[in-house]
Amino acid sequence: MVRLAVGLGVPALLVARLGAGGVVDALAGITPLTVAAALALGAVTTIAGAARWCVVAHGVGLRLPLRDATADAYRATLLNSLLPAGVLGDVHRAVRHHRPGDPRGARAVVIERVAGQVVVVGVGVAVLLAQPALLHSLVGPGLAWVAGGVALLLLAAAAWLVTARRAARVREAVLAALGDVREGLGRLRTAPAVLLFSLIALGGLLALFVLAARVAGVDAPLGRLLPLVTVSLLAMSIPLTVGGWGPREAAAAVAFAAVGLDPGQGLATSVVYGVLALISCLPGAVVLLVDALGRPNARRMPGLPPLPWRTCSPSSATVRVRPTPAG
Numbered sequence: 001m002v003r004l005a006v007g008l009g010v011p012a013l014l015v016a017r018l019g020a021g022g023v024v025d026a027l028a029g030i031t032p033l034t035v036a037a038a039l040a041l042g043a044v045t046t047i048a049g050a051a052r053w054c055v056v057a058h059g060v061g062l063r064l065p066l067r068d069a070t071a072d073a074y075r076a077t078l079l080n081s082l083l084p085a086g087v088l089g090d091v092h093r094a095v096r097h098h099r100p101g102d103p104r105g106a107r108a109v110v111i112e113r114v115a116g117q118v119v120v121v122g123v124g125v126a127v128l129l130a131q132p133a134l135l136h137s138l139v140g141p142g143l144a145w146v147a148g149g150v151a152l153l154l155l156a157a158a159a160w161l162v163t164a165r166r167a168a169r170v171r172e173a174v175l176a177a178l179g180d181v182r183e184g185l186g187r188l189r190t191a192p193a194v195l196l197f198s199l200i201a202l203g204g205l206l207a208l209f210v211l212a213a214r215v216a217g218v219d220a221p222l223g224r225l226l227p228l229v230t231v232s233l234l235a236m237s238i239p240l241t242v243g244g245w246g247p248r249e250a251a252a253a254v255a256f257a258a259v260g261l262d263p264g265q266g267l268a269t270s271v272v273y274g275v276l277a278l279i280s281c282l283p284g285a286v287v288l289l290v291d292a293l294g295r296p297n298a299r300r301m302p303g304l305p306p307l308p309w310r311t312c313s314p315s316s317a318t319v320r321v322r323p324t325p326a327g
Helices: 002-018 021-028 032-059 068-081 087-097 104-130 134-163 165-187 191-215 220-233 248-259 263-280 281-295
Strands: none
Touching: 021 263, 032 068, 032 104, 032 191, 032 263, 032 281, 068 087, 068 281, 087 104, 104 134, 104 191, 104 220, 104 248, 134 220, 134 248, 191 220, 191 263, 220 248, 220 263
16 A cells, blocks of 8 residues: 555656646657557567576576566566566566475576666666765765665674574575575676676666657757666665656656756656556566466366476476486
8 A cells, every 4th residue: 555655646746746748748759669669678678687587597507498588577577567566576486486395496586686686776876976966866965874774774684694593594595595696696607697688688778768758858968868767767676666656756856857957857757668668568468368378277177186386387497407426
């Protein structure tokens, strides 16, 4: 309920404050060519994310075809855009690839998702540090308090993991996960590819935001526009809304105003981006439809035994079993 209130309330307040005319005109500027461009950029972003996932899965000892990873990534992106918190599609993806007694499939999903977010946050923080005026406009003097609070929470969590007896299982899980992170991200055979695909995916998102800005009538030079759209993408990382709505619009309006542009154009750009982002992941609806049509009807076939886990999900990663030496 809080996420829905933030996602709907913040844009509504901004429209009431800045006016709805610019948003309406910007939405009217979406053409079939714009839709086609959004779908193309969505394909670039999704395939890059799927390729990153394949690299991580291979690093932890799993085999995942790019075609199946792309289908799952489209499904997850669509669900992330429609469901609260923005990560439930990835949760579904992790559950889908989890196997009893072998958590590497689920961990590969988590590692891939975190790696992508780290790149987005890293680029966003770098942009903010390079733009002091923009940083001050967005966070103000409270940045030090926020950073201190986060640091204290991290220290408290680390102390609990090290000292608490009840944290033994958690420590074991963390150590095992760190091993998978080392294999999936920290090796020479995986780290450069993960970084490259993450940057390609980020480039697709930034290009979609620039497209939205042009549709909204923003004619600022690309060098001036890119920091603003990067900040808006960074705001979408806050898991408080549905599909990033709310914080993204607020950040865009403030960022545009901080550099002397019309905040109404920032709001219009963000709204158009939200619509184009949803359009870009519509192939995920086809994946969901295919899943629904291919699922057995339990009412009509109650006597059929459940499918074994190795074949029930065609897009699941399969474990490569190494032969055990004799003796």
